[in-house]
Amino acid sequence: MEAVARASIAASSHARVPLCRRPRPRQRHAARCLQGRRSVACAAAADADVVRLFDAAKLTVDEFVKSGMVVGLGSGAASGLAVQYLGTRLRRGSLTGIVGIPSSVICASEAEKAGIKVGNHEEGAQIDFAFADADVIEEGTLAAVIGRGKTESGQPSFIQEKGIVKSADKVAFIIDNDKYVNGIEGSIPVLVKSGNWIDTAEEIDDLFLGDAEVWRRPSIGTAGPSGGDFPLVTKEGHHVLDVIFTTPIQDLGKVAEGLEKIVGVVEHGIICNTTPYAVIASKGEVQVLDRKSSVIPNT
Numbered sequence: 001m002e003a004v005a006r007a008s009i010a011a012s013s014h015a016r017v018p019l020c021r022r023p024r025p026r027q028r029h030a031a032r033c034l035q036g037r038r039s040v041a042c043a044a045a046a047d048a049d050v051v052r053l054f055d056a057a058k059l060t061v062d063e064f065v066k067s068g069m070v071v072g073l074g075s076g077a078a079s080g081l082a083v084q085y086l087g088t089r090l091r092r093g094s095l096t097g098i099v100g101i102p103s104s105v106i107c108a109s110e111a112e113k114a115g116i117k118v119g120n121h122e123e124g125a126q127i128d129f130a131f132a133d134a135d136v137i138e139e140g141t142l143a144a145v146i147g148r149g150k151t152e153s154g155q156p157s158f159i160q161e162k163g164i165v166k167s168a169d170k171v172a173f174i175i176d177n178d179k180y181v182n183g184i185e186g187s188i189p190v191l192v193k194s195g196n197w198i199d200t201a202e203e204i205d206d207l208f209l210g211d212a213e214v215w216r217r218p219s220i221g222t223a224g225p226s227g228g229d230f231p232l233v234t235k236e237g238h239h240v241l242d243v244i245f246t247t248p249i250q251d252l253g254k255v256a257e258g259l260e261k262i263v264g265v266v267e268h269g270i271i272c273n274t275t276p277y278a279v280i281a282s283k284g285e286v287q288v289l290d291r292k293s294s295v296i297p298n299t
Contacts, residue, residue, distance in 0.1 A: 049176065050081075056174050056281035057082035057131075059288070061089065064129050064172055064277075068097040070119065072130025072164035073111055075104045076149075078174035078281075079133050083107070087114025101127055103161035121164055130168035132161055134175050134278075135269075139182040142276050142291055143252040144173050147189040147269035148242075158189060158269045159234075171274050177282035183248030189217070189269040190241045190259060197239045200264035201225075204243055207258050212245045238266055 057078050065071055065086065073083055089095040100116040102108035111118050121127075134144040147158025165171050192200045197216070205214045216227030217240040232240050249255055256270040280287045 050077075052281035052283065052286075053078045053174070053176065054081045054085070056279045056286045058085050059286050060131050060172050060174055060279050061086050063288070064131070064170060065089075065095060065098070066128075067095050069128040070099045070101060070126060072121075072127045072132070072168050072171075073100045073102045073107050073116075074130065074132025074161055074164075074174075075107050076133025079107070079131060080110060082131050082174065083110050083114055083116065087111075087116055090115055101125075101130075101164055103132070103164050121160065121167070125167060127164060127168040129170045129172075130165050131172045131174060131279075132165055134173040134179065134271075136179045136181060136184050136186065137173055137175055137278050138184055138249075138252045139180060140291075141251075141253065141272065142173075142278050142289065143256075143270060143272035144276065145184065145186075145188060145252070145269050146271065148187050159191060159267050162267065162269070162271060165271055165274065165276075171276040172279050172288075173276055174279045175281070177280055180278060180280050183250065184252060185245050185248055187242040187244045188255065188259075190243055191234070191238050191266040191268065192241055193264045193266060194233065194237050194239050196264060197241075200262060201241055203262045203264075204241065204259070207262065208243065208245070208255075211247045212243050215242050215244060216240070217242050 058081075060082055071086070073079065083100070086095070086098065086100070090098060098116060099119045100111045101119050101121045102111050103121075108118050132144075132146065134146055135148040137144045146161055190204065201214045201216065205212075213225070215225045217232045218228045219230045219232040221228065221230070227239070234240070243259075252270050253272045256268060256272050259265050259268045259270075275291065278287075278289045280289065
């Protein structure tokens with residue numbers, strides 16, 4: 001049939017129709033090899049990212065966690081690696097008497113699997129040290145944004161995580177080098193009361209007019225500004241708005257201050273009223289920064 005079709009086209013006196021030729025065996029083999037090499041390259045890059053984050057997570061535990069501490073356990077890839085390594089040190093006996101305060105249900109499950117004694121976070125409870133992932137950190141001020149990503153349960157984890165961070169005597173954010181930036185763009189999650197959420201969203205939109213868009217976060221899939229047919233509603237009945245900045249933010253602290261003045265805003269994903277450390281994973285090294293220097297000060 002294929003031969004007949006080609007003969008018919010060749011004999012036609014009308015405009016020629018290009019044939020869709022199958023690749024020859026050697027071409028197919030080369031294509032498969034190229035695809036294979038790309039897959040290997042992507043896997044190698046992903047492995048390198050994990051190694052860098054693990055080095056940063058390991059350093060965080062080694063430098064900041066001491067026996068007998070109450071430790072806040074963040075959510076995210078880097079924090080998960082730190083939890084695993086903390087469990088390893090407990091099993092070896094090089095750390096003892098650690099109580100972990102998890103920032104999410106998933107985090108609590110991973111901590112228990114790692115052999116870490118898990119406690120509950122209560123308002124005003126003393127936490128000696130906490131580590132957490134950050135979606136992005138503002139260069140110089142070390143103000144951080146958390147809560148951009150969805151959790152597996154659909155519930156935002158940044159409320160619990162932010163409470164743990166604010167309760168800790170010391171905090172370290174573990175990030176990859178490309179997340180330490182000057183002039184942050186992208187979304188800031190904002191938790192708002194459900195009653196008049198549209199009014200709250202409009203006030204936020206007016207506050208950042210021309211610089212940001214305000215979308216209500218959906219529980220599944222993607223949606224427009226209204227959150228679609230399945231908006232995310234927390235167990236307390238609140239909505240999550242994503243304030244998506246399309247121009248660089250010059251001062252995260254001012255953004256946080258503006259959000260906190262709006263009626264209906266319960267919480268947001270900016271952490272700026274702390275004195276954190278940034279543990280930055282980059283190729284071949286891990287940097288630890290505070291607001292004054294690029295090394296851990298003697299304390």
